Amino acid sequence: MNELDDFFKKIDNSEESSKIFYILGILLIFCVHYLLSRFSQSLIIDFYNHLLLVKKFTIDKADFISLISVVTVFWGAAVLLVIGGLKLYALSPKDIGWKKTNIKNAWKILIGIISVPIYKFLFCVIVVHIQYGCLTHFSFKVNQPAFDTLMFYYFAIFTIFIGPIVEELFFRGFIQTALGKKLDFKYALFITAFLFALNHSYKIHHWYTALNFFAIGLLCGLLKKWDGTLWSSIVAHSFLGFSAKWIPVICK
Secondary structure, eight states, X not given: OHHHHXXXXXXXXXXXXXXXXXXXXXXXXXXHHHXXXXXXXXXXXXXXHIIIIISOOOHHHHHHHHHHXXXXXXXXXXXXXXXXXXXXTTOOTTTTTOOOOOGGGHHHHHHHHHHHHHHHHHHHHHHHHHHHSSOOOXXXXXXXXXXXSHHHHHIIXXXXXXXXXXXXXXXXXXXXXHHHTTSOHHHHHHHXXXXXXXXXXXXXXSHHHHHHHHHHHHHHHHHHHHHSSSHHHHHHHHHHHHHHHHSOEEEO
């Protein structure tokens, strides 16, 4: 009996067991975030229908209010998960890259912006080559933002500004940093990119969409590692959202 107790104590105290439970805790926090994300998606639809059918709001107004209300609550919950994760894993805001930058480091943010068109060009070349077996023509189309609609302000404030900050805090800030404490950087990078793509699975309809989200996760993860702060990855993430909405790629 004592030998059995000693055996289990060795397992509990082993470094490998500690690493497994450490990583499982991070994955559990992601699962909570993922479930909240899926719940918020269904809640947006229900709230939208209520505003449209019961409250008799216009489509534009119902879209805007339902999105801004539910997404604000969801992203607030994501920030709370980050705060809880920092306390649980004894990390500080500086550890995850949430720290001040200065004008001397502005070139790093500029690199984050420049990396977006380079990434989109290379991604399009690869996807078009795989999809069609040869290189074909593609171009970038500029869409005129509809300044007179409420949805323009939703995308401008939430999709391009607040969203990238919250997502980078959660994925590149907390998850990638926490995983990097126990795993090599390459494993932390790939796992975080996979979780980032999985979290956007409701937007995935083709193999290249899944690859796009995974590749974006890799790009932002590399920028965060290189910069040492979250600002380059936040700016790149923001510019990716902007370009996806108003500068889409057209393949011919």
